[in-house]
Amino acid sequence: MGLSDEMLTEISYVKISSYRKRVMKSLEDDVKMPSEIARDADIRQNHISKVLSELKAHELVECINPEVRKGRLYRHTDKGEDVVKNLE
Numbered sequence: 001m002g003l004s005d006e007m008l009t010e011i012s013y014v015k016i017s018s019y020r021k022r023v024m025k026s027l028e029d030d031v032k033m034p035s036e037i038a039r040d041a042d043i044r045q046n047h048i049s050k051v052l053s054e055l056k057a058h059e060l061v062e063c064i065n066p067e068v069r070k071g072r073l074y075r076h077t078d079k080g081e082d083v084v085k086n087l088e
Contacts, residue, residue: 003086010083013058019043019051024076024084027061031075055080 003011014020022041026032034052038045052074055061060080064073076084 007082007086010058010060010079011086014055014060014083014087017051017054019047020055021087023048023051023055024060024080024087027074027076027080028084031064031073033071033073037074 014024019041022043023037026037026040032040034048035045037043037052038048041048043051052061052063056063059077060083061074062077064075066072
């Protein structure tokens with residue numbers, strides 16, 4: 001059985017942006033703060049929040065402590081996990 005059209009669309013959405021792809025890979029099997037993602041993905045800090053909000057809008061990542069201003073933690077959603085598994 002192949003992937004659903006929705007899943008293929010999301011994989012494509014991540015693949016067309018090297019930033020989105022690197023952020024998704026950085027979060028693989030991990031929970032991280034934006035500064036850690038920026039360092040791991042080699043993306044400047046000022047770009048990270050835009051990329052994270054794009055991925056959040058597509059329900060690929062989630063913030064697990066949105067009530068805090070500093071030290072927010074991000075991880076993949078279940079959908080995000082499926083996308084990252086199919087990025088290769």
